[in-house]
Amino acid sequence: MNALLHGRLTGLLALGAVIAILPAFLPNNFYLDIAILAGFNAVVCVGLNLLIGYAGQISLGHAGFFGIGAYASGVLVGTYGWPPVLALLAGAAFVGLMAFLVAKPILRLKGHYLAMATLGIGIIVSIVLRTESGLTGGPDGMMVEPFRIFGVELYGEKVWYWVVGVLLLGVVWLSLNLIDSPMGRALRAVHGSEVAAEVVGVDTARFKVLVFVLSAVFASVAGSLFAHYAGLITPAKADFFKSIELVTMVVFGGMASTFGAVVGAVVLTLLPQALTVFQDYQQIVLGGILMATMVFMPKGLLPTLAALIPARRRA
Template sequence: MNALFRLGFALLALTLVAVPLTAGNEYELRLFMLFLIYGIIAVGLNVLVGLTGLVSLGQAGLFALGAYTGGILATRFGFDILFASLGAAVVSGLFGVLLAYPTVRVRGVYLAVVTIAFGLIVENVAIEWQSLTGGTTGLSGIPGPNILGFPLTGYAFYGVLAVTLFAVTLLAHHLKWSAYGRAMLAVSQSETAARSLGVNVTAIRTLAFVVAAMTAGIAGSFYAFLNAYISPDIFTFSDSIRFLLMVILGGAASTFGPVIGAAVLTYLPELLQQFAEWQKFAYGALLLLVMFGLPRGILGTLSKLSGRLRPVARGIDPREGTPAAEFLRDGARGSAELVTDGLTVRFGGLTALSAASVRVGPGEIHALIGPNGAGKSTFVNTISGFYGPTEGSFSLDGIPLAGRKPHRIARLGLARTFQNTELFGEMSVLENVMVGVEQRRRYGLAGALLRTPGFRREEDACRRAAIGLLDLVGLAEYANEAARFLPFGHQRRLEIARALAARPRLLLLDEPAAGLTSGEIDDLELMIRKIAVLDVSILLIEHHVDLIMAVADTVTVLDYGQIIASASPSVVQADPRVIEAYFGSPLVQASVTEAA
């Protein structure tokens, strides 16, 4: 943890200790406790919104679930605050899983509407299910908080809330700076690329939803104990908006942003009260002001300013890294053989790929060429798992791959780059590569949250491996730069380094030379040769004939979805059918000449 974060946590701890000592009266302390509860929700919601990029406008629903579960467990079954809150966390967490399910199919505004609907449903179930929730009159008589039979007096209850907020903030911080956090950021910036690197996107999104739901549940239970009374009108759509605004205002994806946002939005309504009837208007105006003036939030804007004043070193000394050869050859592994057997892909009536059988031998550099629309992209997207084949099969070292998801295929040893680069633009060059190393992770969620020695060791190894790979493609001097600021040629190289980080035994390069200058293409040629000797088979999809003829061992030619030739470069070059596919038939040319 760097010095700035240490300072931040020290300040947070200091504030949490100092405030109750200086609070003038009961009301001030109570308001501060309300802030702590909102802080817990906002920190959890930040994992969903800031890191994973999913918008939830139904957080009040999860908050309500927690409050009712905690309240009912306490009044009906006499649970203490510890077990009531655990129960609330479990119930809300389960609904978090349920809410994550739609993300498999819908995102963006659709997901936001699903969460809104969820919030409204919870609100109305609380009204309707009178025997359990007390209906519109609410649930009253929630006993004062106690732990294992010991009643919590004012300051002790405060202590529970303060410790919880501090712990949740710290754990969320640990989560962000681990493979899980990197995977979340990666998923939010390019789902496709994350999948191709072996990230289980569904699992990551579910995790984010569960984190946001459980924290909201715990906060809800605390709220029920603090208020001693809850009713459905406490948990409305406008509360969901407020929770989201806390995250955005403080600074999405930052560690302390949500806490700051929660503080501002807890105390602001108090200040706005002097505006009397203009209070609500001022609140809307503030929201508008944040979106236009501080789209990155308070902390996001501050860190951008400080980055300009005191820029971090752009590069990293490559000597800090593990040499790529050592990383890629680690363990008993060899380059893989890819075999496709009668692969056919149809889109409606169009046959994009027709009974394509290709064999990429172990250690081979195999080029796949063909005119535009020949089915090259379809081939690539099919063997990397993004499209399902209509017929036929394909396997890597005899392991059948058809029907497997992209991240499964990536984990079995097939990595790819993209024709239109798919980088994680907001992440640094180094972090882009570190996402690729993710599938080697052996530590679990507990390891990441608690920062066990094993976790630290692996993170360090991951970082060194990433630096080594950056050195291989000549990008170590840009390691700390945001990926989207790289010039185009460097972005292509970064994609190659990132794909190698997944330790593939077969690397799929989808038009790596497109858009490069001739000097850059020469570099690329050298790089492909360097990679090929590191026990990685290469399948190269390319238009650039000079490059193919220079590096490929075998060339396969596709035309109208069918393979028309597959042999060594010199043989393919002379094949009349290949010439015809590229230049048209001699007969047509002759008739054109005659007509002229």
């Protein structure tokens, strides 16, 4: 048990160390901004990875939950004057409830039908956000007030970097704990074979619902904080492409690997920014990288790299 804790701690410490020393290498606020965006994506991906990697369920609609969180904060704080913390909690509670309500019927679905259903939910959310322009500002989005807590205003990249860093560490810690708990083992059983898990007495349905709700809440919280940080939110943050992007990050980094999800989020947040030098070839390169990674490393970046480096060395 002690050793297990130790192992988990090493990963966390490593992540913490990377987060701590990273700003020293970033020349200006723009890079910090990218790091913050990567952090937000990583938070959502860690949650989504629980669902995809461990519970074996696909969701093509998680950006919807992110969007609801973001707009809950934007609207409740901006239009109705709520304190930001309250708005964040309200958004998370709403998303949690919504996820709970849809989870039961939806998680009954298998494979592509589940993909379709979650995709539908995500798209409907983004269309509502786009259309109810009286509330949400329509397709061009809305401005969001800065985050205030105990009279302190969180403002600027330097402050937010640490906020996101701490949030990410917390989420990763939570996720690692969950995976190592008895429930986590049950979850892995679900991914292996649902029917088999049920036969040996694992209540798979309950676990799936729980993980679905948890990952949705992670997304909502990230969405709320993102809204305050960015100061501008658009329905694009909730749409199909964002959902796909999130799933891609998880799978790209490595399914069933919490740190893989983090790495996937970081790499795929950086990639489009780095690819602006390719100008017109941007999409080709991005699409090509996605295809190539998945074809040649179907397990994802991190697990494949972890297996590759020592193997080379031995040879």
